[in-house]
Amino acid sequence: MHKLNGSFSTGYALLTGLMLIALAPASSAQESKEPDIVPAGETKTPKTRVLELGAKLLQSNSPLKRFDIYLVGFHPMKDSPEDQMEAHHYCHQVNEDFAQCALFDGNTADANLNGIEYIISEKLFASLPEEEKKYWHPHNGEILSGQLIAPGIPNMAEKSLMKGKMNSYGKTWHVWDTGHEGKLGTTLPLGEPMLGWSFSRDGEAIPGLVEKRDKKLKIDTSEVRKQREDLKQYAKPQSGVDDLKGKFSRPTRDIPGVIDQGNARSLPHTTE
Structure with a gap:
């Protein structure tokens, strides 16, 4: 069995140190993604703006200050996998095994809060009841x-x-459909929460979804993938990898190292 080298906190400690060293280039690299939906309602009045300013000066926002890790990924909905969205995560690493994230549809001041995600280690996942997994x-x-x-x-x-x-x-609930790829969202959070999922195979993402994100944020996912090839040695079979298998009309391909726990028994045994 592979031994997981590193932890959430180890990675975050290195992240913090390197950001202090390379603050200028890091800041200039981040591009903006504006939300596609403007919430229903009237424009703020001067009275409301004054009240907001007073609250900012006199009240504390301590719970929010520690949401200092920014991640961007994609979520298909588990019950309707062709409903897919770009997800901007603002996360707080609570301890070695648990993080909590607020999800937005962009990374600007006007972004809409549209969900939450909790992230746990494989150790905590193994402790969950089967029904919860x-x-x-x-x-x-x-x-x-x-x-x-x-x-x-x-x-x-x-x-x-x-x-x-x-x-x-991750356990993700989107409570507001602020827009799926190719579909306009609603101007208010309506209906039931949607359980978000993850892509575990190439081809599951709607064509153009990843490329559009890359263009906006000026990154190259294919290059990032190459840089992470050596992380495959730490990958263990996971639950849920096959949950969306066969639910897409287009062909999909396995990602090397990404294996469902249900298929792990058929793999040849290896040791390190």
Whole structure:
């Protein structure tokens, strides 16, 4: 069995140090993604703006200050996989095994809060009741494909961060459909929450979805993927990899190193 080298906190410590060294280039690398939906309602009045200013000066926003890790990835909905969206995560690493994220449809001041995601280590996932595990999506496909990124930080720091999240799982609920790829969202959060999932095979993403993100944020997912090839050695079979298998009309291909736990028994045994 592979031994997971590194942890969430180890990766984050290196991330913080390198950001201090390379603050200028890191800041200039991040591009903007404006939201596609403007919430329904009237423009703020001067009175409301004054009240906001007073609250900013007199009240604390302590719970939000520690949401200091920024990730961008993609979420298909588990019950309707062709409904796919770009997801901007603002996360706080609570401890070695648990993180919590607020999800937005962009990274500007006007971005809409449209969901939440909790991230746990494989150790905590293994402790869950079997009935609960169906809500948690695997992360290895997102990481090894290069689709999950931490924009604007040095490559070495980003890779360390992703290494620490190998074999982890996320539980994602989108409570507002602010727009899926090719579909306009609603101007208010309507209906039931949607369980978000992850891509575990090439070809599952709607053509153009990843490329559009790359163009806006000025990155190259294919190049990121090459830089992460050595992370495959840390990948273990995960639950949920096959949950969307066969649910797309277009051909899909396996991502090397991304294996469903249900198929692990048929693999030849290897040791390191």
